[in-house]
Amino acid sequence: MSQTVDRALSILPLLAEGPAGLEQVATRLGVHKSTAMRLLRTLHEHGLVYRQEDQRYRLGARLFALAQEAVENLDIREIAHPHLVKLNEATGHTVHLAVYEEKEVLYIDKVESRYPVRMYSRIGKPVAITVAAVAKLLLADLPEPERRAVAERLDYPTYTPRSTPNADAFLKELAKVREQGWATDLGGHEESINCIGAPIRDASGRTVAAASLSAPNVVVSADELLALFPQLRRTAEAISDDYSGRTHPT
Template identity: 75%
Template sequence: MSQTVDRALSILPLLARGPAGLEQVARHLDVHKSTALRLLRTLHEHGMVHRQADQRYRLGARLIALAQEAVENIDVRAVAHPYLTELNEACGHTVHLAVRQEDEVLYIDKVESRYPVRMYSRIGRPVAVTVAAVAKVILADLPEAERRALAERLDYPRHTPRSTPGPAAFLKELARVREQGWATDLGGHEETVNCVAAPVRGADGRVAAALSVSAPAAVAGSDELMRLLPLVRRTADAVSAEYSGRPPAS
């Protein structure tokens, strides 16, 4: 029975690459065509595959619906929280998780610093979207047209001399973040606070959230915080792997 299940499940990744005929499925499984046909019929009965008019098979609507339902029911905060706690224990600084909501980016989880000087931030509160590292990571993943439209809609308050001055500078920064895969806020919102952030990706490869490590300069300067970037990125990759159901990146 386990071999039958294994063979049936092996058909699905093949069909995910595109429709396949009976002979191609049998060759992929290294079985006789009659065996492949039995497996395909069983999957078809459960809506996992669909037989086209040209006699080839593709993934069925039921499988796609189940996958979508599963993704919608995964709580990124529940998945990420143990990793945020572990990251906080490793570095001692404040760790945040944030997601996008329309034109805002909101903190949805936080693990406090173990140091006496702490960050003023609250779960459910929007970040300073034009300067915050978590916002840059999330917004950099948007399609270009959407990025440009958003950049034109936003206001650009001068929190500090390092704040993003306007749409052109913001788009340039997002392009850099998109290319390098991480972001910083080195005194852009508060002159005495630095932050590094990395993306959490979903099953579709798109950025679903961002996690960050933040610290007052009195506790950790920008150089020290940048040395934590590899750890932040590894943590984000680990959350992404569990959240998306994919193996961790090497």
């Protein structure tokens, strides 16, 4: 039975390359045409493949519907949390997870640092969108017209002398973030707090969330925090792999 399932599932990536005839499927699987036909018929009955008028087979609409349903039911927070905890345990610093929803960037998870100094950020609360590393990552991934529209409608509070002053400066920063694939907030919201962020991407490469590592100057310097970026990036990549259903090194 397991061999039959394996053969049937092997047909799907073949058809993902484009429509294929019975002989092509049989050859690829290394089976007799009758066996290939039986597998294709079963997949067709479940809507996973479709038989065209030219007698070739392609992926069926049911497969795409299942994939879409699976994506919609993914809980990025649940997937990310174990990884965020490991990063926190390895570094000792505060770890955040954020998403872009309804024109706001919101923290949806937080793992506190192990030292007495605590950050005021709270799960479910909007971030300081013009300075936060996670916000820069999420907005940088938007299409250019939408990115510009968002930047132009925002206010630009002067939290510190390092805060983003205006829309032009913000757009330049987003362009930089988009190119380099990571972001920072080095005293832009609170002079004593530094933060680095990395994107979490779905299977298409779209940024669906952002993870960050934050620490006060009294604990580590900005340079010392930046030196931890490879760990943050690996964490974000592991979350992306789990979210997309890809395998990743342990």
